[in-house]
Amino acid sequence: RLLFQMLSALTVSSRVDYTFVRRLYSDDVAKHYTPEEKRAVLAEYLTIFKDRALPQAELVLGLKHIVLPVVESVTAEGLEVAEKVVDEEIINGIVSTLLDPPEEISARYGESLRVELLQLATVLIREMPKALTAHRKELIKWGWNHLKRDDCSSKQWAFVNVCHFLEVYQAPEKIILQVFVALLRACQPEGRALVRKALDVLAPALPKRLSSGDHRFPIWIRYTKKILVEEGHSMPHLIHIWQLVVRHPDLFYSSRAQFVPQIINSLSRLGLPTNAPPENRRLALDLVALVVDWEIKRSKQHAEAAESGAKRERDGKGEEEGSPAAKKSKEEGGQAAAVKTEGAAPMDMDTDKAKAEEAAAAAKQQQQRRRSGDWFLNSAMEEMVVSFLTRMMFAAAEAKGKDREVTALYPHALAMFERVIKMWPTTQIRLNYLDKHFAHANVSSSVLLATLHVYGVALEVQGASFLVANNVQQIGNVLQRCFQLCDLQLHAPLAKVVAAVICAEPQPQQGLDTLQQKLEELTVLQLASGAEASQRQVQAQQQQLQLPPPPNEHCAGTPHAVCASQVLTVLMKEVHKRGLLPEIDPAAGAPPQPAPIVQRIGRLMASVLKLLHRYGKERLWRIKYNHEVASQQLGAPPSIAALDNVRKMLLLLCEQMPRLTQIIPQLKKGFLQALVLLIQTGEADPNALMAVLAVLREWLRIAPVGTQGALQTNEVVLFLQRLASIDRAD
Structure with missing residues (x-):
């Protein structure tokens, strides 16, 4: 009992440091006591609690510093040790004395005591569900009563407690659904971490606890979609639901058709407003990654299904050819072919009818794929995702020097853009909104760098098809700005883009040849930087005058010359990669x-x-x-x-x-x-x-x-x- 009497030292403010008391409870008692000593500590606490031998504040501290650490320690050592310490007698005492006392006693429980008791019940349910099977009624009653309270902290811990109960014990579907819907609507900032913890416990158990019935989608999916539609105008509700989907991607994969259109439509609301917090922008990028992962998973499943179907078809065909009936049919067919006269011709097939049948079969197969859950994004959705990622990159680039957290999202957005473009190489990249960025005389190097990264990825994946008529003029203006600014961090991406544009094969009515000529002139101008000083030297020598002072920087070391040399180096690598320099045979003449x-x-x-x-x-x-x-x-x-x-x-x-x-x-x-x-x-x-x-x-x-x-x-x-x-x- 001395352990519990020392708790009074932690209830008063003092200049004495009582950290050694807390360390005694957390280290010595919880970790180094024998199982028999730990059981004696739990039994002593139940006796003290029943006799009200200590004030309620010290009882709360006893739960927090002694009882909970002891229970968590023994459960971590294994079920055998836990059953020695927390045996049936201790469990009965915890349920009857702490969790299910008479109403006049429980009414005097304070908020902090209720929170600690809810945590104790949660640990026992999570770690020792079989030992508590006989007390399921008292446990759900204890947690459910706290769900009806207005006190925020105890209510949120009650959600965690009830969700652990529903995870390990079967309950009426109506109760499970009611708790799940209440958690979806609980998006208040207070207790957000506990609500998220409760959802992470309950959500994986929903498929086995709630039956889907005859409906295509389970009822918990339908309720999630319903709340999303009803409360979608509220940003906290929207963020709360999308965070749940991001944390449990496999859970919502089979029902992604219900959520992907909503996800794509909400990307701009989450990530593009100028006053959007970094958490919302990060969530938007996570949603894009989720959609991409779902598409990759769908493609793999479709390829595996097609491969297994082809294998079954080959196996079935081989079995049919090996059967006696197939051999007999083949022999009869050969005899019939031998009997045919020389002038006879086989009947021609109706090609138009065959094509129509193939088109109908393809349409039917596509409908079956959609009905079977093989849902995929259409081209409009792909363009919306690509447009959001490019805008997100420029938003992060513009925030450089202003918001460090938003700027830190730029590598993530660029990586997602590369991943999306490589997965959807035919998606059109619309960059018309960039004109407003370059309408000003001064454009930051970070914005130019983001533009070059977009151009580089697009040219690498799409090639000349990216250089459509409406992009050629914009690309020329952007590259001219980059050559004029000549920032060191722009050299490598600028060289990559210039090399890809010059090596691209011009298409009719594309204007690419004009752009290539312009880039050649800009590169020559970079190489000619510092020529004025050389002209002054030549004039002085011709007029036999005193030589003017040389420039401070050598002509080959100026930023413009360094940029041009890097452009040429990358250009020649690209030329060799594509084999654009022809092989000359000396014996062929001129x-x-x-x-x-x-x-x-x-x-x-x-x-x-x-x-x-x-x-x-x-x-x-x-x-x-x-x-x-x-x-x-x-x-x-x-x-x-x-x-x-x-x-x-x-x-x-x-x-x-x-x-x-x-x-x-x-x-x-x-x-x-x-x-x-x-x-x-x-x-x-x-x-x-x-x-x-x-x-x-x-x-x-x-x-x-x-x-x-x-x-x-x-x-x-x-x-x-x-x-x-x-x-x-x-």
Whole structure:
């Protein structure tokens, strides 16, 4: 009894820390006492409760810190240990003394005491249902009486208690349905977690507790749909029901035809309003994932059913062919064919009638699929899902820097968009609403990034079919904005989109050739960035004036040049992936007229060579510049970005040069001149010299001397002479 007498220390406020008392109850008593000692503790509490030896506040603390931990501990150790501690005598005492006392005693129970007793009854029902079978009447009476109370906390715990009872014990269907409907309507913020817990307990038990009867859908599905229709205008009710569906997808799968249209229609209400909380937006994305998972499951089941049906048909056909009757029919058919005269012809079938019969059979099969529960989304629903995901992506992109929780949803929305487009590749992607985003002069980089991600996924899955007439102009304007902004995070998705558009095959009345020409011009402009400084240098040399100061950043290291080189790298990978560069046979004579895509690549490579020429001349310019006037930065080596970009462009040209020189021979001369110019700057720029050596080694590896498009012997000797003239650096 000393354990319970120490509870008074927890009922008063004091500067003394009594954490050791709580630890004594939770650790020593609940975990380290023997089963006999634990049973003695429970028996002592029942005696104290019956005699009212302690105030009600201490009785509540005894339930919370001693009785409940002991019961949960012994039930976790197994049924055998639980039955030793919570035996029939203890159970009878709990039911008669705590849960079903005379009415005048239970009327004096406080709210906190009722809550603790409801938790105790719930644990016993969940863990020891067989031991409580004889007390089912008292248990349901205890829980049902609290469902009628107005006190919120005890009522919500009563829902949990009753749901556990209905899960393990059979009850009238009317009571089960009444509890389920009450939980569906209980969407108040108070006690939301307990209502959700009660629903998660009761919902999986509904199929085995409630019969569907002759109706196609079970009665609990019909009531869920009814409440959804009646209370759908209320956002809390809508969220409450959809959360239940998301948590139990398999439970509602067979009846998804009743809910998927409602889900799709409610996506915009949940996720797109500007003042929508992040929880609602997250729920909307979870609903999309639910619909997609249901569609994948339906497709797998349909494929498995078709495969098993075909297998049964093959097995049945083999058995029929092996039967004696089939052999006899086959022999008679062969004899009849032999008796036919030479001029006789078999009767022709009525093809129109056969086609009509096939169409009718297909329509009948589709109706049977829908009646059998093989329900699927139509094209309008698919477009609504895709439209919602794109709008959700842009809403999350616009919230960058304003709402961190909404911005965190962007990767989830993008992943769902990719998943949906790959599952429904023919769905039309409508992006007309993007015009309002780009009507302003200043567009954030996050919005541009979201647009590029949408374009990239659409082009990867749908290809040229995405580039319809109403999208071409919009794509051109967006890509032009991206080139102008030239943000580092836009480089990779921009390169992917530009490569896909340039490699797409133009269609009549599509305007794609104009867009491809525009993208080529924009890429050339990026490569020409910094040309003004080079022109000033040339003018000063022609007029024999003092050289102007070089720019702070090398022409090959500007963001525009780095962006253009990444675009070209991805473009050439896409070209090789699609096999757009033709193989040239040297024995066939002069190569044919290059295709438009090859001519475009040749012009882009020529722009890269111009950039390399400017880079080499700029390095010489910096060497000749008056060191007394120049700052330390101007005489310093190029930046890491410039060197890395030059190395990438050189290797890119090296990979393509053996084949491109066969198609466009004039590229080789410009490339060799650029290499020679870079070698001249080797003393001041050893890193550029190492890049040239890597290019020459790679070129000789790809195309040995003497092969088509390779370096000639005299060219190799020229490079060796140039390299030998450079002094060894430190």
